[in-house]
Amino acid sequence: MFLRLPGIEALNYWLIEAPAKVTSKQRPGQLLSEGDDSRDITIKRLQAQLAEMAQIMIDNRLMKLLLGISESMAKHSSESYNGGYMSPETDKDTGGDQEVEENKETKMAKQISRKRRILAIGYMLSEHSLEAEEVVNNVDLLTEILLCLPAKSLLRLKSVSKHWLSLISDPQFAFNHTRRNPNSLISGLYVYYKPWVTNERRSISLNGDSKCPTLAFLHRFGEGMTDKLVSSCNGLFLCSNDRKMRYLACNLTTQKCTALPEPRSRSHRSRYHFGAYLAFDPSKSPHYKVVLVSYDDSYLVSPGTFYDIDIYPSKTASWKHMRLTAPPGVSYLRRVFWNGAIHWMSQENIHIRFDVDAENLMGTALPSIPRILSEKQIRYFGECGGDLLLIQTRMCHAMKFRILTMDKDCSRWNVKYWVNLKPVISGILGITSSFFSVLSVVNGANGKDLVLVLAVTGNFVLYNVDCKTLKALPELQPDESHEPGEMTKNLEAYEDVIIGYTAYLPKQLNVSVNLEEFWGVSYYFDENIGTLGFH
Template identity: 45%
Template sequence: MANKISYKRRKAITTSTSSETSVPASAKVIASNVDLLSEILLRLPPKSLIRFKSVSRNWLHLISDSHFASNHSRRNRNLSISGLFYHHSWPTNEQPNSVSLVGQSSLPTLAFIESPATIRIKSSCNGLLLCEIYRDVSQRKRVCYIVCNPTTQKFTPLLDHGGNPSPACLAFDPSQSPHYKVVLLHYIPSPQFAIYSSESKSWKRITVDALPVTYLNGVFWNGAIHWLTDNYLVRFDVGSDEQIQIPNPIAPKILSLAKTRYFGECDGHLLLIQMRLRSAMGFRILQMESDSFCWIVKCRVNLRPLISVFPDIDDTSKDYKFHVLCVVKEVNENEFGLVLATAGKIICYNLNCKALKVLRDDFSEVDFYGLYFKKYPYNCTYQFVESLSPV
């Protein structure tokens, strides 16, 4: 009996090995047909494609091709946010901190940008990051800009823009073009937009009567970069290089910049969150109409139920109880979530089902500029979206 059992095991092992070494005819057909293989690979997420580069030289060549990468980004335009980057206090030589929104242990770092100088993220847009680096040039500090893709670990230094450190914003829509633009605001000696095009690999300047004065980051949405000021929404169309000012409406009331808690883009919508009081637990989320450029009330939010889960929120101080880091699209259609920093944690709170998920439980207020975190209503975070887009 023992011999029979032993024989059957050896036979099973032999059969299994034979089937593993044989390659189905269908697989050979796919491997030999570049168009068919490309069509299959274009449907896969970027993270899988990065791993598949090691399958063979042919796959490495195909996936690394800039045309394939651009085509993948164009066809997968609705990729969700995988995480957020943010900085510690200034100045620092440390890498940006991060939090994953999809359960990953960590996000890619920017260590692939080999620079002894401090690297600061200035803007993020559809998978690409705009970073600035301060370097010593002729005994003077000069700022240099870099556009990078954390997913592919590739970066491109931009030509010297010939100006001082400036508010900067990245404009990139892979569904419309494989090229991106970088827009800087130069206030001195005269108000100018400095615009870099990855297509022409050059800068140009446009003189205007006035530039937006704001400490909020510019937001790329609907083909233009938007800056919110106390009295206007300034819109700069990156296609036509035209600037328009949209007066803030009487209703819904737009509060001052000091009351702004969030200004950003989510799932093709430009969103604004403002609060009158630091200790407020309820607020509106405003959404801008894409055709009329009018603000409408998207929804009203009440965060008081969070107090039962995080009692530390309900203190008697006049400091901010929470900070809105990002608005994200949830898995279910038409559902949104708020990524919040509160009570020593970073959480995601679903506005529809009122469910919450802890993303980081080791969050410290010093991660966001120390004491400014408690006193300052607006915090800069930068979206990480997996993408193969070339830089």
């Protein structure tokens, strides 16, 4: 009895001194001191040993050292240690006479030492994984951690185990992930390179360190379906065949696609100002809509001008046709999905928007200043970081321009930045004036800075408007899904017609639930640059 209490006290002390974790498997409840005892010198020595061992464990996390210590400790403890907790059967022995006890002690020493060592080794081996396993076995906790990971990492971590695969593949998880990461950064673009000659698709990674995903997965739908990338929105993109009659909604991140049925209405077939757009706001709904807009100015058919609009909501998976009276003025070809509506402009300074959910068309007359120039003078019209942006220049070689942003209520354009590319372009590329095209406007790594992606005399550069810094991008990567043609070194921007780009946003996992499970979309595409080429 005398020996028993110190034994437990020593064990308890070990626990005090060892912030190295005692796990739930050690049932801490049983390790509590049961009462006072006298601390003789043996105990103190043992305590010192234990403390030392704990320290080494913490400092080094070394198995071999621990083994040695555990053995020497067991030697010391053999006098006083009783495995009350670890080997209950020894209780009987310790209950006996002190002398008998001492005889037995040597025999027991090895046994106890072994047990102790097993315990200690087990403890060390699993020191990390016991807690980590606890995290992994707690689905809520593991999900919480997984929700914080970027999409690209999640795709890789599907390979960890079947359990992880099922968690990450769950549509609800993908939806939650998207809501958790509403602001994602565009990290790559796809461009059509010299489409009149080769129609090559190339990709530009804005991160520099990683390649854009290949579009080779589109091949399984056959050539006819995937001739053109026509629209992108918050991570989804839309492909169509040349006749623009069949559409494929794709998720670049997960590389999954859904073929849309052919629209019943034929009204858009031979129309003017035709365009197909994706409307997708994952922060509001996991469903996307595809909107076909065509402008009908045929006075022979009816006395007025109309927009023929076909909508395909992924939720109902069927097309709906409507004809809406157009606001006055010839409308521009560039259209963009922003803030729940598809926006475009007309020559009469009227801002037009089609609210995708309310399904109505609104025209707002804008103030005469700032003046909206002709479509040819518009260098960029698109969305970035929640703002609708407009860049226009009167002269095609102009290196100075303004960046305008639209009011939330679509009542006016405001000047947000004045940009002068001349000093920085001449300093780095050695040219004073050149044609350039704005491929995209994205947010910088901090999520706030505005960064222009420019093509200037065959170079792709990132210009940070806030910091006024220029960074050259590596050469375009040919997209593996296309036969690589002859690489032309001198890409003359704009006039060589870069007819479209897509960008993907791997930081975001967008989700769109429809008939086929469809999650993890990450991409952005804009046909606007392409439409310029058709003048």
